[in-house]
Amino acid sequence: MNKLHALVVYVPRSHTERVLAAIGDAGAGRIGNYSHCSFVMSGTGRFTPLEGSEPYLGQVGKPEEAAEDKIECVVDQALLGAVVAALRAAHPYEEPAFMSWPVEGWR
Template sequence: MTQLHALVVYVPEPHAEALLQAIGAAGAGRIGNYSHCSFVTPGTGRFTPLAGAEPFLGTVGSGEQVPELRVECVVEEEMLDAVVLALRAAHPYEEPAFMTWPVNGWRR
């Protein structure tokens, strides 16, 4: 059995397709005979860049709100490191907001 992990990442809408393609190519979203499987929902990202930040959007010290998409998918544990590297490379933010955790599920 292969341990699956859930991956959730928030990305500005204009950059979502590039991010989805990058993480899919790295192995995210593989389910049976399918690849690039994901679920995407819209929302609003909120943040304030602090001193020392080099924000892609916004200004240091000023609160920002950005239309973002929440991307959810599964990743086999063996591919998780490569998927996170691809996520970081494709994401426009200096510090992308993402999380992973093991889930109940298995692969043959």
């Protein structure tokens, strides 16, 4: 098995299931004999679209709040590129907020 990465992505609640399915189908959340494993927590995302942006929500130059879910899962390093591509394709924002980092000592 390759090294694992933690993946965190913030998504509007209206698209949570879509993003979960897309990243899970691409290989995120595989733990032992289980697939599509994740943890989801709800919160409020805040942002201000800048000039040149094409926001999914809100207007350029005006602060915006959105009901969002934070999705956390693990991803095999070998699948990370495919999972991020699936995330971007399923996410409605032009610039999805996500991060990943290597996980040490998992299992």
